[in-house]
Amino acid sequence: MGLIVQKYGGSSVGTTERIKSVSKRICRTVAAGHQVVVVVSAMGRTTDSLVQLAREVSSNPSKREMDMLLSTGEQISIALVSMALQELGQPAISLTGAQVGIITEAQYGKARILEIKTERIRRHLEEGKVVVVAGFQGVMRGDDLEITTLGRGGSDTSAVAIAVALEADYCEIYTDVPGILTTDPRIVPSARLMEEITADEMLELASLGAKVLHPRAVEIARNFGMPLVVKSSWTDDPGTKVISPPPTDRCVVGLEITRAVDAVQLDNNQAKIALLRVPDRPGIAARLFGEIARHNIDVDLIIQSIHEGNTNDIAFSVAREVSGKAEAVARAIAPSLGSTDADTDIIVDKKIAKIAIVGAGMIGRPGIAAKMFQALADAGVNIQMISTSEVKVSCIVAEEDCERAIAAVCSAFEIDSSHLTQAPQHKGVPVRAVALDQNQAQLAILLVPDVPGMAAAIFGSLAEANISVDMIIQSQRCRILEGVPRRDIAFTVAANEAQEAQRVLSQLQPKLDFKGIVLNPSIAKVSIVGAGMIGTPGVAAKFFQALAAENINISMITTSEIKISCVVDASHGIPALKAVHSAFGLGGDTLLQVPSRE
Ligand code: ADP
Ligand code: ASP
Ligand code: MG
Numbered sequence: 001m002g003l004i005v006q007k008y009g010g011s012s013v014g015t016t017e018r019i020k021s022v023s024k025r026i027c028r029t030v031a032a033g034h035q036v037v038v039v040v041s042a043m044g045r046t047t048d049s050l051v052q053l054a055r056e057v058s059s060n061p062s063k064r065e066m067d068m069l070l071s072t073g074e075q076i077s078i079a080l081v082s083m084a085l086q087e088l089g090q091p092a093i094s095l096t097g098a099q100v101g102i103i104t105e106a107q108y109g110k111a112r113i114l115e116i117k118t119e120r121i122r123r124h125l126e127e128g129k130v131v132v133v134a135g136f137q138g139v140m141r142g143d144d145l146e147i148t149t150l151g152r153g154g155s156d157t158s159a160v161a162i163a164v165a166l167e168a169d170y171c172e173i174y175t176d177v178p179g180i181l182t183t184d185p186r187i188v189p190s191a192r193l194m195e196e197i198t199a200d201e202m203l204e205l206a207s208l209g210a211k212v213l214h215p216r217a218v219e220i221a222r223n224f225g226m227p228l229v230v231k232s233s234w235t236d237d238p239g240t241k242v243i244s245p246p247p248t249d250r251c252v253v254g255l256e257i258t259r260a261v262d263a264v265q266l267d268n269n270q271a272k273i274a275l276l277r278v279p280d281r282p283g284i285a286a287r288l289f290g291e292i293a294r295h296n297i298d299v300d301l302i303i304q305s306i307h308e309g310n311t312n313d314i315a316f317s318v319a320r321e322v323s324g325k326a327e328a329v330a331r332a333i334a335p336s337l338g339s340t341d342a343d344t345d346i347i348v349d350k351k352i353a354k355i356a357i358v359g360a361g362m363i364g365r366p367g368i369a370a371k372m373f374q375a376l377a378d379a380g381v382n383i384q385m386i387s388t389s390e391v392k393v394s395c396i397v398a399e400e401d402c403e404r405a406i407a408a409v410c411s412a413f414e415i416d417s418s419h420l421t422q423a424p425q426h427k428g429v430p431v432r433a434v435a436l437d438q439n440q441a442q443l444a445i446l447l448v449p450d451v452p453g454m455a456a457a458i459f460g461s462l463a464e465a466n467i468s469v470d471m472i473i474q475s476q477r478c479r480i481l482e483g484v485p486r487r488d489i490a491f492t493v494a495a496n497e498a499q500e501a502q503r504v505l506s507q508l509q510p511k512l513d514f515k516g517i518v519l520n521p522s523i524a525k526v527s528i529v530g531a532g533m534i535g536t537p538g539v540a541a542k543f544f545q546a547l548a549a550e551n552i553n554i555s556m557i558t559t560s561e562i563k564i565s566c567v568v569d570a571s572h573g574i575p576a577l578k579a580v581h582s583a584f585g586l587g588g589d590t591l592l593q594v595p596s597r598e
Contacts (some may be wrong), residue, residue: 008137180197533562
């Protein structure tokens with residue numbers, strides 16, 4: 001006999017018919033001899049409707065009252081699922097987050113789970129009941145029972161956290177698609193099901209817009225080694241397994257507040273090549289990296305900055321031993337890229353090192369990157385390039401600063417500096433899946449003085465306002481204004497936090513003396529993910545070529561070891577996703593019919 005946690009998402013309990021149908025499935029699991037804890041979301045689009053109601057009465061509702069309101073959606077579904085189970089003769093009881101004792105941080109809107117009490121659930125399980133728990137909600141510590149929510153899509157996180165607290169055998173996430181697919185089947189019906197995906201790949205994918213799993217659910221499953229499977233509540237197909245590495249011993253108290261940074265990585269065998277003032281039009285990145293790939297040169301980080309006039313800067317890093325070859329390729333192709341206002345400049349720097357902090361616990365915690373920048377600033381280290389993913393922040397610094405930088409970062413995150421690790425070498429398919437995020441906005445801060453501490457000040461302030469930042473890019477080009485060398489810094493944030501980010505930044509302006517903030521709300525981010533892209537030349541080139549073939553301009557590029565993201569105009573998001581999915585041959589022959597949500 002096992003203990004299984006099953007989570008049913010909004011569409012799986014969208015109507016009373018659906019509730020009756022999932023209740024039969026729950027009964028079958030019980031009949032097979034298991035104890036079952038069920039976690040449910042609000043019915044269908046209930047949470048969206050509640051958000052709409054709040055908007056109708058207030059332009060800026062208090063976060064406390066929002067949580068009070070939004071947590072009601074789940075309360076409806078737990079009661080109905082329990083009733084439906086009882087109707088089938090299965091004893092069941094519904095419990096809210098407060099009744100279970102799902103304790104979260106004292107923060108409304110996107111609280112993290114600190115602890116889950118198990119006594120009451122266990123008692124009811126022993127009584128032979130199915131326990132139906134409200135997802136997405138918890139309470140703060142103390143007698144006031146202040147209700148919190150975990151952030152949109154957070155029921156997945158509730159389910160995995162409950163599974164960990166109960167030491168369940170596994171956690172099943174039931175949804176309206178057959179599992180995790182190569183991309184969103186609502187946009188690309190030929191998307192193919194994956195039987196397995198690594199937790200690292202899924203973390204990237206989830207945070208890049210594939211909302212089939214909440215990234216924090218993947219983080220918990222990975223940290224605690226909880227077996228996780230995503231499947232359809234309409235069929236009996238096996239779905240997709242999320243494969244976690246063997247768990248390290250972690251304490252379940254402070255469940256989501258684990259150590260943010262597990263390791264510091266150093267790569268001091270890198271060289272940077274930057275092309276300044278390349279024309280801003282479709283096909284340029286494709287041609288450059290196509291040529292690099294043709295010479296079989298493996299590229300590590302790639303960043304392309306925001307537009308400056310009608311030209312861009314593109315910088316990339318390669319292993320030092322191939323930097324001569326890469327430079328030659330870049331110099332040979334530069335004249336034919338067709339510069340407009342000025343000639344393309346090429347800068348080569350062989351004296352750089354890449355320092356990265358790694359850890360699944362940094363997800364959704366904007367303070368972690370800021371802390372790294374601050375540690376570097378305090379050590380007087382200037383950051384030349386930044387690249388971020390959900391589980392990693394990498395900074396390129398001058399090689400001569402490397403030792404100081406490592407010491408500062410290790411001490412900031414309490415990592416023993418004798419435990420530096422090298423980035424892992426994965427084997428596998430280069431590109432497993434493609435994601436589209438249409439809920440981001442781009443902010444650019446213009447002409448920021450190029451001195452240590454600027455990134456720390458900017459991202460520190462955003463972190464204080466609890467705003468998560470993605471795709472941070474510093475321009476390669478340095479401009480002197482008022483006697484001070486300056487660079488632009490661009491990044492993306494969730495669209496609904498863009499205004500707030502702009503407000504926080506404008507307050508910093510007098511102190512930091514930058515020259516402007518530009519907000520572009522109409523962007524889309526297209527990303528490819530795959531652990532096997534490490535050490536496989538040509539992946540980036542193929543991505544950029546797919547966009548070029550559709551005449552889609554790329555305004556920002558960032559990479560981490562296992563993902564490449566491009567920002568394009570909002571109107572190009574869907575065509576870009578389709579083109580890239582097909583360029584990597586990810587589609588299958590069968591077209592998926594996904595149940596409509598209306
Ligand atoms: P639930 O209500 O069950 O929590 P969600 O809407 O949160 O469901 O997540 C399921 C949806 O995620 C699917 O209907 C699909 O449109 C979308 N999705 C996006 N990317 C992917 C992907 N790579 N694989 C599967 N589904 C995806
Ligand atoms: N009902 C919540 C939401 O829509 C939580 C969830 O569905 O996971 O965000
Ligand atoms: Mg969901």
